[in-house]
Structures are given as structure tokens and as C-alpha cells.
Amino acid sequence: MLWAEGDMAVVAGGTMRALNFNTLQVSALFDYDFRQLSSTSARYFDDASNYTLFQGSNLTFNASGQPTGGIVTSVRHIVNGGVALSITGFSIAATTVYNRAVANDTQGLLALILAGADNLTGTPLADVLLAYAGNDTLRGGTGKDTLDGGAGLDTADYGDKTGAVAVTLAGAANASVRIAGVVEDTIRNIENVTGGTGADVLIGDGLANRLIGAAGNDSLSGAAGNDTLRGGAGKDTLDGGAGLDTADYGDKTGAVAVTLAGAANASVRIAGVVEDTIRNIENVTGGAGADVLIGDGLANRLIGAAGNDSLSGAAGNDTLRGGAGKDTLDGGAGVDTADYSDKTAAVSVAMAGATNAAVSVAGVAEDTVRSIENITGGAGADVLTGDGFANRLAGGVGNDTLRGGGGNDTLVGGAGNDNMDGGTGLDTVDYSSDAASGATHGVRANLLGNSAQSGLAADTVIDSFGNTDRVANIRNIIGTQFADTIFGGAHNNVISGGVGNDFLDGERGNDTLIGGAGNDTFRFHTALGAGNVDTIGDFSVVADTIQLENAVFTAFTATGAMSAASFSAHILYNSGTGALSYDANGTGTTGGVTQFATLGPGLALSYADFVII
Template sequence: MTDIYAPTSHDSINLVELELYHLLMNYRATEGLAAVPLSVGLSATAGRHAVDTHDNIWAQNVTLPEGANLHSWSDAYYYSDHRDPTVMWDAPSRIGSSYTDSGYEISAAGFATIEAALSGWQGSPGHNSVIMNEGSWSSATWNAIGVGVIQSDDPSLEYNGRIYHVWFGQQTDPSGVPIIEGTTGDDDFVATSFADIIQADLGNDTIDAGAGDDMIDGGSGSDSMDGGAGDDTVTYENAASGAMRLSLGGTAGVGGQSDGDVLTNIEHAIGSNFADTIIGSTLANTLNGLGGADLIFGNDGADTIDGGDGDDALVGGGGADNLIGGAGIDTARYAGSAAVTINLATNTATGGEAEGDTFSGIENLVGSQNADILTGDANANRFEGLGGDDVFQGGLGADTMIGHLGIDTADYSDSASAIEVGIHRTGVGGTADGDVLIYMERIIGSAFGDDLVGGGTAPIIEGAGGNDTIIDYGGAATIMGGDGDDTINAGTGADSIDGGAGIDTVRYANTSAVQIDLAAGTGSGFAAEGDIFVNVENVVGSNAGDTLTGDDQANRLEGLYGEDTIKGGLGNDVLLGGGNADTFVFDAAGFGRDLILDWQDNYDKIDLRGSGLTHASFTEVDTAQGVRLDYFNGVSTDAIHLFGASLSPSDIDSSDFLV
């Protein structure tokens, strides 16, 4: 016995039943009647009724009561005098199908072929009127149909085991259409003019889906699938193994279940649970990779691409595409595009193939060969700029930014707090936290006090706002401190250093002797060789014998160790020689009121040789910090204030001066 209140293998439509359906529709068309869509509920009803007739009545040798006919079920008899029509009408809902309205059935038995069964109905006025909406059925409009056929050709059974049930209904089935199933052989499918679900099996099948928005599963074998009119989808979600390469452009598939498949007039594709390559057409495609690390190309058209599970790479191509990464670490790629501007945080994109694109679940971006602007979100993003002068703004999250060719920029101007970041090191703080920069030529800091490390492959460093510390590890760097009191640790190479606003300092502590002239804006010697300066107020020299020269601003010049020569120039300067015997040069009147904070009596010298002054030109004033040497230049009083513990005017004599 077969349970007809549970799904059976005949709930779907097989190819024989599909052929009978076409015969019925073609017959209706001879009178100009419209085709009727297959119903999943009525197909289940027809299929289970055929199974019930064959398995539960004929195979069990059940004798029906007198007057009962083929419309009978094993548990509900239908009589020729129609004494209880609800046995027929209510059958779809009684067996639990999705069809909730009344159903009307025509049946035949014993005919050897479906053509013979149709001929039998055509010769019966009562049956023919149902098919053709004639007589008492003229006011009915059929909006649903189901077909059930069993041809067991078993001579031991009544009617040789051949039963044909067709159900009609006026309600459109809210649950849609049934699955049309193939066989293990090489099948020819000709689907309906409505939306169909086609499930082929083994064999090299030929599928003509016809009109309607169809769903096609070619199964195994080298299949030819033509979606026909409508928005059609091919699916490989049931593939058992193997990654595949699938194209909607008519090129034969390679690998997995798609091997040898040729797709025509198919707009959408669903991949397998393996690592697939799916290539769309020039139309608006919907492409779903399902599982596996998929590579999906949308080509032209406004595509919707869903990578599904796995670490997928999505290439939307032309058109305003909707790129959905799904689970995994997913990448949107624009390698073949003109320049793009993409912001994952705001879900916006402009330029080139990115124009109008939207994103969901995308963690990584690969830009074009042109000048791109790529902005991340709060996730850990990975950006690759390829060619062009690209700008990266990673946002929150531990981001990896790879510039490749061009002058590429890591921009942290959006950070809400100070950062520490540089080439080949992991960033700390703000939007730089956890970031790694590779092949990055330019770094822009935040509005706060940052620690920025550049040089080498990152020769351009911009501190922006805040009191920044900038370290140049070598190469011809361009360093801009921006606003704030910045400290710039210069490296080797001919650097261009602009301190910007604020009181800015350039340091050469880790090099051999240097010569720095802020008035001329130039440097020479070891790490300072070829350096040029703008808006730099202070200098810290090396541990060797440096020559440091200020400008007409208030400078702080610090020699560290070594026998340094330090000239403040105009302005009220702060001078420090550091260890060893240092020389402080005052070669013109109007040198301001300078402080020498670490005067070492009997070691350090005051060089007046270019000024025409001598020791006698100064008035010595004893102060709490040391001795101040005052000189009236005719307009104002210049001063050299020597700071030293227990230093007094008597300690200062002509031996402390070079004249």
C-alpha cells in the first residue's frame, strides 16, 4: 500500500505526463483557448490519484462498489450518478496538497498511449467539454492543471496497469508549479509556456524551457539548455562534486556537473557548493556562487552577484551591480575598469565599472590600474590599488592596504584619535589600529599627535594636525608636518621638509655630522645632504661636530655631542651645544636676545669674528641663571644669556671669545 497523504515520487511531473499536458494544450489551442499553467497542488493530486488507483486498488485487487468509477480513491468512492461530488472536488485539500480550491478531474484507463487516452476523451462529450470549456463548463476559466500517468503495462492488473488522471482548477495555485523530472537517459524536454522548474537527471539532455521564468537543473551529462523567453535560471546547487567553470554566454562549461553544458537564453545562474567560476552575459544577471571560494564575473548589465559561503571574488563589470559577499572573506574586483571611488562604509561607488554599485558583506577591494579611492568600513578590510595613484582610507578594523604601482596614499585624516603607523609595521590607535601598509608611498596622519614612520617605499609623509612625531628611515622623502608642533626625524636621502604651522623641529640624532642652515633652507653632510627646509623653527643635530644655523625666527638649535658650531641668527634663540667644546657664532649686530642653556666655561666659545665686536662691547650682568652679556646695537639691546651653575661675571673673560 502507498500512503497517499504523504508526498510520493509522482507528485512531480515526468516527461510522459509533460507530453500529455502538451497534447491537451495543443488541442485547446485549436479552438483558440489559452494554455493552462501546471499546478504543484493539482499535479500532486493527479499523481497520487494515479498511484492510489494503481497501487492501492488494482494491485490490491480491490473491487469497487457497484456504480463507483475511476474517479474513486481507495478510501473515498465516486459514483457515476455524482451522488457525492465532494469526493472529487475536495480531494486536493483532503490529501494535503497546496491547492485549496475545488478540483475537477477527467480520467481514462487501459489506453496504450497518451495519444489514445486523449482521443478517448475527445470522443466523450462529457470529458471533452471539461477540456474545452464547453457546455456546463463554458463559464469556467481554468487557471491550474495537474497530470498523473502510470503505464506499468502489467497484464496482471486491471486495465494492464495504465491509468490517466488530469485535474483542472479555477484558482491559480499559490504554491506555484511542480518539478518536471527527467530520466537517467538522454532526454528531450519541452517545457510549458509558463514558469517551470526542470530537474533533469543523468544523460546528455536537451532542454527547451520555453516562455516563462524557468528554473533549470540539467543534472549530470553534457546538456544543452535553452531558457527561451523570460527570466531563466540554471542551477547547479545539487552537484555532488567538482568545481566548475560556467558561462551564460554560450561557451561550454568545464568541470563538475557543468562539464560540456551549453547555455542559451539563460539570464541567471546558481553555482555549486564547490569553488566555481561563473561568467555572466551582457544582460542583467543574478549570479549566486553558493558554497566554495567562487570567482564570479557579471560582465555588462545591472547584475546581482551573491558569492554565498566561502571566500569569493566578485567582478561586477559594467552596469550598476549589487555585490553580496555572503559568508567568508569576500572581494570586489575592478582590475579592468577605469578609475573607481568606492566607500564600503556608506555603500556607495562611482566611476568606471563601479558606477552605481552597492555592496553587502564585502570585506576586500581590488581597484583598477588607474587612480582609485578606496574606503573601508568597521571590518578588517584588504585593499589593493594595482596601478595609478590610489588613496586608501581603511576606517576602523585591522586593514591591509597594498598600493602596488603609482604614488599611493594611506589616509588617516578621518581618525578620531592619534595613530601610530608606518611601512611594514602594524598600526596602533584610531583607525590605524592593526593596519599593515605595503607598497605605500604616502601617509597622511590624523588631526591628533601621531607617530608616523616613512621613508624608502613611503617617501611622502603628512602629519596633518596635532603635535606629530615623524620618522624618515631613508630615501628622498617629502615630509609635511602640517598644523601643530611637530618633530621630524630626518633620514638619509635628499629630503624636502615643510614643518607647516606651529613650532617644528628637525632631528638628526642618529647620523654623522650635518650642516643645517634654516635661513638658506638647506642641509648638507650625511643624512642632511640635499635636504631643504620650509617652516622649520628648531634643529637637533647629531652626536658629531655639526654646524647649525638659524634664521630670523626664534630658533632652538641643539648640537648634542661633538664640537658643534651654532649660529642663532636674528630672532631670540635658544642654543644648546651639548657635550664637548662648542662654538656659538654671533657675526652681526641685531642678533636678538639669545639663551645658551648649557654654557661650559673654559670649553665653549663665543665667536664674534664676523660682527666687529669684542668682549669689551658687552656689559656683563649677573643673573640667577648665570651671566647675561648685553650689547646696545643703536636701536635695541641684544643679549647673550649664558646659563651655567654658579657662573658669575668674573668667570667671563676675553679667552671665552673669538675675535
């Protein structure tokens, strides 16, 4: 079987017969008396008014007319001169189609054909449409239809209806759809609904629903889940309900103006005229006009889209994206983010706290931002500079330059060969989000500023994408979900490996090492002393290992696994405090005992947890 990922099958019936995927018999597709075969089509027919037409490419057949090769891309079944079934836009091996059909494996063949993001349209009769996998759109048409979205994020589209559409989604359970007050359809496994021109009442369920009212004075209620509501034309009421919900005005050309009010009603003006009422909405997407979007005390996400927009987060930890146009972004109170991830050209900004800061895109001044603590860049070679606060600067794709300035900053380079300078403060480079951007392996990092480690130059990180980052004034590092190798520096570092089998070496200083999940290794090889005691925050006697360098821990002359006798003589673990010490002379006297680490208390520590290198 060949399946071209991203294929979108289009399924339609005719006007004479209902489509019922529960009773459909695909063996009828090859029930014929005559055939016409070519490299691009195969027609199996009884007469000119009753036949099945397959179309595709590179089709080959044996002497009996059975397919032996090629790809089928469409099928049309004609009964009494009318179209009973038409499916286009797929790509499946002809032999697979034939074998499934002659075996009358209707559900198996439909599941293959309808594995993508498909469009299914019924007949004027009572249809039963099953969409299977993929993010599908189902239109029943007239008649009492049953629409089953199957797996994926599926949409029931009632855009052809003039009477009011009313439905309360129920997940995998049946939900009745009323048109002009009369029950018409039954739907299940439907996440999204598009209404028609009437005064629709669309109510979501506990999933993340997308409800579109279209024309008419609609009432949209998201219920639970992180929902997206678009009223369309008309004076609509949008109630997000529980969850983090979005009012989407991306279809508007006039300026959108709203001040969110939590669970209380907030009026939405379009081109200066009150149009909608919204409540329990956390996020707003504007349209093509000069929008004025103001948040409330919650964590809002405000997107201006096109136009010269004014976005104000007010209280809460907000995310503001201006989109195209010369926008003004004011985070207000809270820890707020200006999001430029939609930009392909270089973004440049030096943040200035509550004072206006200019944002240039491709070297041209575009936005003004203030009271913004965090910046997310785009695909260009961004230059992001923080201020005196604790900033989070994320470069995204591109060879970015990130400068933390004052404050305890977090720098996220993303893909590309990035330069990251923490400035003053206790600053962190964070690689934990690399996997979400397509990375497939861990980082190799050396924070030691004056010497190489294991082939890594000083202050260098080979990131998850294989790029080389240069870092400076960095105290802390967060690894990936893969196997990371991280060397600290001369300061008191905090090193977190994350998920994966990590190798962590704090080097000098009183470091904090956190292996995370996985079989982690912690190395100790620098001079012992009170200023060089590391804390291992999550040491596991089941999964983790401590390596000791025998040039420093000189009582261990042989390399390899530690013996029980050596452990008993030279390793002291205080199960009450977690203090881990080295007894150089094996006597337990004060002069020969030096603490080199702190583990969690109460561990069943043994010689099996140590390796001498």
C-alpha cells in the first residue's frame, strides 16, 4: 500500500442513492461483465449506465483484468446513469484497492482511503458518513444524516443551512443537531462545528472545540476545554466556559476593540460599533484593522494580525503578538512576552522596562514595546537584548544574538549558531524545548571559560541540532530530553540534564546537579575543598552512577567498579543529612575526611553506585 502523507480525499454521493458507510459493499466495485483498461484508467461495467471507473497512473493488469501495478487516485461508481459514490484525491496501490475490494473489506479499504484530512459530502437523502483518521470535514447536506468524525480533529459543517443550527457536542457519544428547531442529524466524534446563516446555538464539550457561527446572531459556548470561538457576522455571544479559550476575529476587516473582563460580559466593537458580547475568554485574535485589544487579570494571549494594533496585557502573565503593521505592545503588570515567532526577517530589540523600546524587523522600525519581560524571536538572525529584569529571550530559528543584560535571565537559542551572553546576574541557557522543534539528540556543553573539555572549546555548546553556540556569563544550563554531556564552570552552577542518560560534571564551585529521569552519571575530578561541594538533587541508587577521578581520590588506585572494601574504607555517607565524604586514610578521623557532595537523605548507597576513573 502506498499512502502519500497529506493527501486529502474528497468523498461525495449523488442524488439518487444515500451514502451509508455501514452498509456499503466495496465488492460491488468489481462486479462487472465488461472492462476497458489503460495505464491511466480502468472501467468495469455492466452497461453504459452502470459501471465503476478507477483513475490513476502507471496501471498494469493481468489477462483476467486484475490490477498488477500502478496507483489509484480516484474512483467513481455509477448506478443507473447517476453518481452513487465519488472519491478523489487519494493515492493507493491498485493491487491493494483490488484485493480489499474483492475481499469485500469495506471498512479496511475506506480506512486506507480516508486516512488523511478528508472532505465528505452526503446526498439529499439520509446518509451515514464515517471519516476514520485525519482532521476531516463532514457535510451531510439535506436529509437525516449520521456523521462520525472518527479519529482526529473533525468538523461538522452546516454552512449550507439557513435555519438556526443547534447542537451540544458530546464527544464519542451521539449528539442531536436541530435545524430550525427540528432534529435532523446525529453526530459523534466531532470536535468542531461551523454554523449557517441562522441564529445558531453551538455548545462544545470537554475537548478543545472550534465553533464558528458564520452569519446570524449566534450563541457559542465552549464549555470545558481550550476552545476557539468565531462568531462571524451578526451580534454574537461568545462564552468560552472553562479552559483557556480564544475569541477569533481574524475574519474582520474593521478595527476590533475589546477589554476582557474575565467571567463578566465584555463588549466587542467592530469599526466602532458594538457587535459581540464575550465572557470567559482568555485570548483574542484580531483582524486586518487597527485593533485595540486589552487583557484582564488572567494570562491572556492577544494577537493583532494585520493593521497597526494596540495590545495591552494589563495584569497577568500575557503573550502579545502584533503581527503585521506598526504595533504597540504594552505588557502591563505580570511577566509578559512579546512574540515575534511569525517573523522571517531578523528581529532586533533592546528592552527598557516600562519605557518604550523600538523593535526593528529586517532593520526597519516596526513596533513599540514596553513592560515586556520576555521576547520570542523568529526565523531570522535576531538580536534580542534584555534589561535589568529577569528576562527570557528565545531566538528561534536563525543565528541569533541574545544578551541578557542585568537580572537573572534565561536564554533559549533554538536552532542556528547562536551567541548568548547572560550579562550580569545568575543566567541560564535552556535547551529543554529543542525536541519540540525537531531536535533528535542531546547537547554537549562546556561552561568552563578558560579551557576545553572532551574536545569542546571553552564556553561552547554543540546544540541538539548540531549547531555551535557560543556562551558567556552563563551560570546555569538546562539540557534536553536526550542524552546530554554537560561540563560546568568555575562558578556555582545549576546543571539540569532533563530526561535522558546524562553525563554531568560540575567542575569547580558548589554546584547543583540534577540528572532528571534516565541513567545519569555524575563526575568528580577537581580539587577537594569546602568551595567545591556539589549537590546532586535527585540521585537514584537504582539508575545513577558517581565517577571519582583517582588522581584526586588517591586512595583508589585501580580504575573500574569500586569494591565493597574500598567503599567501606573510604566513602562516608550520612543518611540523615545526605553528606557524602571521602576518607583519604580510611580511619574516619577528622583530618582525613572531606565532604565532596550532598545527596538526598535516606539512600541505600553502596559500592555499586561508584566507578573509579
